[in-house]
Amino acid sequence: MSFAAANLAVVFYILAHLTDPRWSVGKDPTLESPQLSAGPIFQPITDTLNDILGSLTGSLNDAIALKNAFLTMPDFIIAAGWAFLLLVGLVIASRILSWFIEKDQMAQIERNTRDLADIRAQFGLAAFKDSAKSRS
Known part of the structure; x- marks a missing residue:
């Protein structure tokens, strides 16, 4: 359960x-805009173009x-999904196992109740009264 929760926490992070x-490590290199330069007459234009190219490459880097x-x-979603699938399988298996154990315990209680009734009959005592049945 904690493995699945940790993987989902990574996804949310x-x-x-x-x-x-x-x-992006090892996948796509980041883009860098070229720096344009010109003489003093065209410097305001190249500064504007540098700003436009800088914001464009910044947006492209964000998209990458x-x-x-x-x-x-x-990767993390699939790992969490497999962990939850395994967890559901274990819950179903434990529920089936507990059902068999409960069934066996109920049969044992029934056998013990019959044995107690036989012992009480051998000693000549009154039959065993189930207090739960007498209340209803």
Whole structure:
């Protein structure tokens, strides 16, 4: 159970930090914008173009990080799903096992009740009264 919860916690952490560069390690390189330079006459234009290219590459890097985060999450979701599937199987198996144990214990109680009634009859005592049945 804790394994599945830990995997789902990682998925929620990834969702909370989608643009974290850790999800991109070894997958896609980050983009860098080229720096344009010109003479003093064209410097305001190249500064504006540098700003536009910088914001564009920043947005592209965010999109790449987002893609890599969404590609990382299925590993954890699948592991959590298998853990929950195993857990459901174990719960069903334990319920079936406890049903057999309960059935055996009820049969043992019935045998003990009959044996007690036989012993009481041999000693000439009154028959055993079930207090639960007499209340209803």
